[in-house]
Amino acid sequence: MRIAVGQFAATEDWPANLKSCLALVDQAVAGGADLLVLPEDSLALFIDEPARIAEVAQPLDGPFVTALAERTAGTSVTVVAGLHEPAGDGKVFNTLVAVRDGALVTSYRKIHLYDAFGSRESDRVRPGDGEPVVFDCAGWAVGLMTCYDVRFPEIARLLADRGAEVIALPAAWVRGPAKERHWEVMTVARALENTCYVAASGECGRRNIGASMIVDPLGTVRARLADAPGLAWATADREELDEARRRLPVLANRRFAVDPAIRPLEEWC
Numbered sequence: 001m002r003i004a005v006g007q008f009a010a011t012e013d014w015p016a017n018l019k020s021c022l023a024l025v026d027q028a029v030a031g032g033a034d035l036l037v038l039p040e041d042s043l044a045l046f047i048d049e050p051a052r053i054a055e056v057a058q059p060l061d062g063p064f065v066t067a068l069a070e071r072t073a074g075t076s077v078t079v080v081a082g083l084h085e086p087a088g089d090g091k092v093f094n095t096l097v098a099v100r101d102g103a104l105v106t107s108y109r110k111i112h113l114y115d116a117f118g119s120r121e122s123d124r125v126r127p128g129d130g131e132p133v134v135f136d137c138a139g140w141a142v143g144l145m146t147c148y149d150v151r152f153p154e155i156a157r158l159l160a161d162r163g164a165e166v167i168a169l170p171a172a173w174v175r176g177p178a179k180e181r182h183w184e185v186m187t188v189a190r191a192l193e194n195t196c197y198v199a200a201s202g203e204c205g206r207r208n209i210g211a212s213m214i215v216d217p218l219g220t221v222r223a224r225l226a227d228a229p230g231l232a233w234a235t236a237d238r239e240e241l242d243e244a245r246r247r248l249p250v251l252a253n254r255r256f257a258v259d260p261a262i263r264p265l266e267e268w269c
């Protein structure tokens with residue numbers, strides 16, 4: 001499976017962001033991508049006034065997702081991208097969609113909200129219900145998680161338990177001391193501890209680092225972008241995955257399960 005990760009500098013202007021996304025979709029299709037991963041919140045990024053996110057939030061049958069899906073019609077690419085959708089009470093969900101051949105395949109609502117380093121995402125965003133999402137893409141099991149989720153190994157493990165062989169990880173990773181290191185270490189760790197590919201995309205505007213990456217099941221960073229817009233590419237290979245899981249059978253050697261009774265409860269936020 002040909003994987004592309006794409007990044008761009010998102011603005012407050014959602015039609016402009018849609019245009020950036022569609023250009024990356026076209027490039028990915030031209031390059032033969034089966035899977036394209038775009039950043040978290042590709043719809044609109046409000047850096048200074050995050051409360052305005054709710055104003056531009058769109059439902060999954062709204063114009064942003066519809067246009068993204070339509071662009072994939074007649075192609076073999078599946079596109080994963082992030083947006084905010086209305087949650088009904090003035091709050092929003094921070095949601096990923098997967099679209100293919102003109103239609104929505106699945107969606108995932110971010111579970112772990114970024115209440116760290118001075119941010120309070122939970123002031124405006126409601127968490128998802130904790131159900132891990134894995135879907136089929138070109139014969140590969142692809143799991144979804146979003147940005148701050150990467151700091152919580154349980155969700156990647158739950159995805160692996162559901163059979164994920166590739167984790168798509170859209171992000172908008174905030175700059176800061178050692179933050180680029182956090183991003184790299186944890187993205188590689190999630191790949192290595194689950195012996196899966198991780199296709200991670202990062203928004204690359206002034207607040208966020210970009211640094212989109214594709215990591216293989218033994219933790220090698222196969223492709224990486226800096227902080228400029230563009231695409232990075234790698235191929236997921238079935239034989240390589242099988243060989244990695246034979247040589248490093250950590251999934252088979254586990255002694256503990258993630259307790260499915262522990263779910264992200266509303267009152268934790």
Ligand SMILES: O=C(O)CNC(=O)[C@H](CS)NC(=O)CCC(=O)C(=O)O
Binds near residue numbers: 116121173175179
């Ligand atoms: O709200 C938006 O518009 C887009 N979403 C984000 O920027 C999100 C939530 S504020 N960013 C992160 O989760 C960064 C995590 C991070 O940087 C870390 O874990 O250190």
